[in-house]
Amino acid sequence: MNLSRTSVMVALSVFAAVISPAPSRAEDTIKIGAPLSLSGKFVSYGAAAKRGVEMAVDIYGGKVGNKKIEILFRDTQSDPQVAVNSFTQLLSEEKVNFLIGPIATPMAMAGLPAWRRTRALWVVPGATTPLLEEEAGKEPMLFHTFPYGYYYHLALARSLREKLGPGKTVAIIYSDDAYGREHLPYAQKYFTQEGFKIVAEELVRAGATDLNPVLAKIRRVKPDLLLGLVQTTDGIQLTKQVYVQRLNIPYLVGTAYPQLKQWQDASGEAQEGWVGVTTYIPGLKAKADPKYPKLFMDSDVWKAEFTKRYNREPEFIDVGAYVSTCMLLIAIENAGAVDDKEKVAEELKKLDVHTMIGRGHFEPSLGGTLNQAFADVVVHQRVKGADAILYPKEFETADKFEQATYAK
């Protein structure tokens, strides 16, 4: 007992020494903490964000002013406890003044209370749930650079109403995970607002093997639109089963998943006709920013650059993390390359740039976040294996929604 206790103490202190290096405050570096899910179930988000952040730092040149940029990645292991620990390490030990990430909603939520203790400048290029802004309230140091869920439905409902005309009926499928639950009320709100009639709302279990029972119920009400509020994995399942069951609903509307390459590959011919909403689409033509053409290039050029580096097409998280990091770096530079979150926050608020995903400028959100950028979303449709952009006007490449193939 005694022996083991001593050894435990010794082991503990050795361990403490190993994991808690005295924070080295080198004067010539700017540290940015990046708590991301680099393993566990949200690994694809974390990995994408990491690509975006690294590419941004690299293209920026690795330095702001004459200070080296050091990104401290911390793996949250997709575990809330570890997320809290990562935030504490970054904020209280490394004493970083700038944070970027995480992407996954539960990780950002778990980080919020821990972040409150020091309130570093926090750029969140993910987390779509309005519960975040409800909880965070009017935090001046929180910079949300990703649209909240309601922006999706605002844009979807508006564009569908515009092109399809009034009086259409909608059936909604939502998953029992955070994604479905958080999107449902906003889908209800904005679709009703735009004059759609919701004729069915069906819940599905995330990861369900068989969606037939739900699809069978929807088949009976014969809606004009099907809106699927689910994550990618369930999106694939939904897409395939809707197609296989020949559900005969003219318009199929998804949320984020129709833009994803993995969804497109996995859904095969069933993807035809699905409408999606996103911040970024590879086919999108955005001009380079006149002031920062090297950072915010023509969207095609950037896409080529990304593809060259990572040997894959960029997705919205890649580009979201990229532009968010760039804006943060510009703000730091503009503030005189100081490690001072107040000054940098001032500069960040002043920024107004044209990026590959639209205008980069912070404004209050609809729901209470003080600093919200990239609320503009793009509505697109999968037509013949490519993306037709239908909203907003400036990016439009098609002027009407196609019906799903089997409905033609």
Place this chain on the structure above:
Amino acid sequence: MIAVRGWIIILGSLVVALVAPHFLPPGFSDWLTRLSTLILVAASWNMMANAGLISLGHSGFWGLGAYSAALLANAFHIPFWLSIVPAMLLGAFFGACLAYITGRLRGLFFAIATLATSEALRVVALMVPKLTGGAEGVFVFDQIRPDRITMTSFSLCLAVATVATSYFLSRSRYQYALRAMRDSESAVQMLGVNPARFRIGVTALSGAIASCAGVITAWFTGYIDPGSAFDLKITISAQIAPLFGGLYTVTGPVVGSIAILALSELTRLYFNYSGGVGLLVYGCILVFGVLMMPSGLVGLWKRRRKPVVTDAAVPARAK
């Protein structure tokens, strides 16, 4: 005499738990809080294992504790130190019910029943969003969250109390009953203990302690959702820790918890540049741990190299 020494160690540890967090780096202090939750859940799991009850449902207790603390804090502003009382009662009640309902199930079958109940609880948490916030989760009322030092001290004290409980249990007359339970229940009866009641007692105690771990987590992260509160990973680490440290011992779960959480933290810090590597290393350690040191770290330490007698049911391998 042993009891006196035990008390001294316990009181000493309590003092350390109260004082140390003031002087520790914050990240380490957070780590100690996480460690405490792991010790709680590992030690409580080990208590049941001691009695031959293999639980795969400890995440159920954990989630119950976390949700009861969070919901009570939000509804009635019950402070963190008080919230362990209803949580423990709930955990104990649930544990007792579980033990009562599963009646004569043993071994793997008891284990699967516990897994099923814990998964069922997760489904309930997902499906009644009006109460639990559903999949979106709930934030714990922020104004009454304790600061980090209080949090660490409090959870370390709970961990010390838990280890003390299992220590005294291992010194009490129940240790024979426990050991006998692993072997056969009729032997327990010979010791004058009612096995059914004893089972219920052990499961209730274990459930109460495991829900404490949930309470700590709820306050520590300030946010919970069904996916993380009823995560099977909790159950798994609850058994990896004692196994790694040494099953059926008092120090085993503690040593094991420290070892695996330290390993996990080191791999996280040093391998965080590529997705999945951290967990991969963790898995490898687990596999090699089981293969190379079947009696855990504590066993390795004691060098108790008795001849390994094979189970008669599995024919011995040719040497």
Place this chain on the structure above:
Amino acid sequence: MASLIFQIVVDSLLLGGVYTLMAVGLSLAFGVTRIINFAHGDIVMYGAYAAFFAFVSLNIDPLLSLLFVAILGAIGGYLLFKLTLDRILDAPGINQVLLTFGLGLVLQNVAVILWTGDERSTTPSYAFDSWFLSDDIVVAKGRLIAFGLAVAFVVLLLAWLRWSELGRATRAVSQNRAAASLMGINVRAMYALSFGLSSSFGTATGAIMSFLLPITPFMGFPILVKAFAIIILGGLDSIVGTVIGAFLLATAETTIAYVVPQGIGWAEGVAFFLLVIVLIVRPTGILGTVGRDA
């Protein structure tokens, strides 16, 4: 009403086929070795990836690659057993649980590193095809194929167990290991064989799942949990029981999903509820012989 019942029957049958595939390998390995393989779901996942890459890079249909995938699975499972589980057969059962869990963790994260967390799927034409039985009752071809293969697998397995020398030995080991070794049966070799066979069922199942479910490194665990529930329902060591368990679970889930509002969300909870009830009322499962006091 009649159409609804018919629809429930059709959907339950098709889902039952999928569930049978998920559980049959696990059941076989457990029956013989009395070890619950927590890595079984991940073995299924590897089968799915193998079929996926065969489909994408070599343009081989999953139904064709299934054979090779099954052989690879058998070899892999055999080696896995020899290298790991074989060494700790004498250790307490909990060590085996942890070992297989650790193996699952390793397999899963190797997959994450190799193939990232992105979802994939094979897209053969039959995966998108279906037949109409009536206006609103549709039979998905992919699922029907899975159902047919499930039946074929079970029949083959039962025939092998019934009529082959090794199959008989497998049943002997499953019923009484000590007595089996007295027959001159190398029990450890039978363990390894059944483990390899179980893995080959696992990977073959994966090849079939590759066009039914999205393939991710994390697809294994839900499959494992389902398989778990099924073999408990059916009785851990009985193949026929497993089939019954699979169809029972599928029917219960499908019926609840159709009849109860938000039923599909509750279905999983109900499955676990059913499981606990079965454990309490008939602890050996529907057809099992394993004493639950063990």
Place this chain on the structure above:
Amino acid sequence: MTAAMLELDNIRAGYNDAIAVENISLTVGQSEVVCLLGANGAGKTTTMRVVTGLIPLLGGTIRYNGEDISQMPPHERVTAGICLSPEGRQVFPDLTVMENLSLGSFNRRARRNRAQTLDQVLTLFPKLAERSGQAAGLMSGGEQQMLAIGRALMGQPKLLALDEPSLGLSPKMVSTVFESIQTIARSGITILLVEQNTRAALSIAQRGYVLSAGRVVHEGTAADLAQSEMVQKAFVGAAFTKQSVRKSRRERRLAESNPGGAGA
């Protein structure tokens, strides 16, 4: 006495922490029938298990036809010709009688002559032919005992080990079974027999050993033993010793680890 077929030299064995047999030495000659006598818990069954390799040897050596087989796994011993009809019969309850018998000749050596051996066994136990399609678990105790012996014979043993063949049988059944054993012995197969029914055992054995508390306390020819007081004593002395408790617990454990095992 002919050349020793089986030699046990100072063997020691047990279960977990408990040692069940200590310093047992015995020999079985070619074509001999040797019986082990003793009360419950005397170590007879343990000795049989050591001989067949079901439990590991903790000390001493076992030689079979002069070769050291102490570490040989059980299935190889079967191939070498040591077949056991275990205590409690341990037939495979869900398999048919025919399947049980076929399994008996699973080993490479016996498989070749399976049909021939089967004929012999069915001649010896005609009852088994009648019941060939029935699940073994549904048969009576006596029939199961015949099956267990028949199954061991299917392995074409050179040394047939029989553990308590009379256990739980009616007196009439006991005599039937022992007649069959005698027939087997006449065919030249060496037999090592464990029996509580002393009289029956000594009626067919040539020599015997008396075990008590895990040791050999007496040995001699069948005729000697039949008159010996030691034999009587060995049985009276075992009313309720610690060991018998241990054994019963061990038995339960074994039964537990053999789920679905024969309804012993």
